[in-house]
Amino acid sequence: MIIAQLDLGSPSHPWALPIVGQNLAFVVIEGYEQSIWSHGSVERTQQVNFSIKAWQAIGGQTANTSAAMKYVLKQVEELASNHDLQPLYIQWTATADPAALYNTADLHDGWYFISDFEPDYSQNVVTGLVKCQMTVAQIAPTAPRSVALGYQGGALTSNYSGTAANLVSLPVASTAFEASFTRAGGEGSIPCVLSPADSPEHFALSTTIAQIFQGGVHCFDSIA
Numbered sequence: 001m002i003i004a005q006l007d008l009g010s011p012s013h014p015w016a017l018p019i020v021g022q023n024l025a026f027v028v029i030e031g032y033e034q035s036i037w038s039h040g041s042v043e044r045t046q047q048v049n050f051s052i053k054a055w056q057a058i059g060g061q062t063a064n065t066s067a068a069m070k071y072v073l074k075q076v077e078e079l080a081s082n083h084d085l086q087p088l089y090i091q092w093t094a095t096a097d098p099a100a101l102y103n104t105a106d107l108h109d110g111w112y113f114i115s116d117f118e119p120d121y122s123q124n125v126v127t128g129l130v131k132c133q134m135t136v137a138q139i140a141p142t143a144p145r146s147v148a149l150g151y152q153g154g155a156l157t158s159n160y161s162g163t164a165a166n167l168v169s170l171p172v173a174s175t176a177f178e179a180s181f182t183r184a185g186g187e188g189s190i191p192c193v194l195s196p197a198d199s200p201e202h203f204a205l206s207t208t209i210a211q212i213f214q215g216g217v218h219c220f221d222s223i224a
Contacts, residue, residue: 001013001050001095002094003089005213006076007056008050008076009052009053009055009097012051012053016048016106017046017047018108018138019042021042023038023039024039025038045137047133047135049131049132049133052072052132053069053128054071055097056068059071066124069130077117080116089111090136091106093105093106094106108138109142110140110141111141112136112138114134115135116134119132120133142209148200148201148203149201166196166199167192167193167195168201169192170201172190172211172215174203174204174205174211175203176191176201177204190215
């Protein structure tokens, strides 16, 4: 499973267990029957059980070790706890783990909020494999074509003699809806809009899921 940018390895694929339906209301018609109607769809939630594997080296720790496993778990904990990083994109049956026997798109891939994430540290073993439970709520299906980025605040006080301007940088391979230019980055060519007319700035994402998370500012393995 891949959660945003975190690839949790080959043994982690959970089968979808969606809870869907209608929010029902009712009233009793005296002497006749109970009348029922719908307020609309219920929250689309699912609770999944899966395993996390530290299949890559991380934080200076060798892959498939207990120490690497602890780093991976802590990253998922921080991701689940961070409001600014949600909703996040979940690919339920995808991984770049070369040992994976199953790697494919799933019809339930999409944007989710994590309502709870529970790793079982008592299951931490030398080979770096931990059982986890997670509850999520879906807010949008796979591959949304139009999203937006915003900014707030003004220029900082400095001795800069020019005129400060706002700049919005978009994920790699995105298409801006107003005049833009590109800058070369470590992950590819990054589309940029200088002095955008609106905030938030609307644009179309790449249809390649991995590119949605490229071109931003990232900090990894900050634990020494």
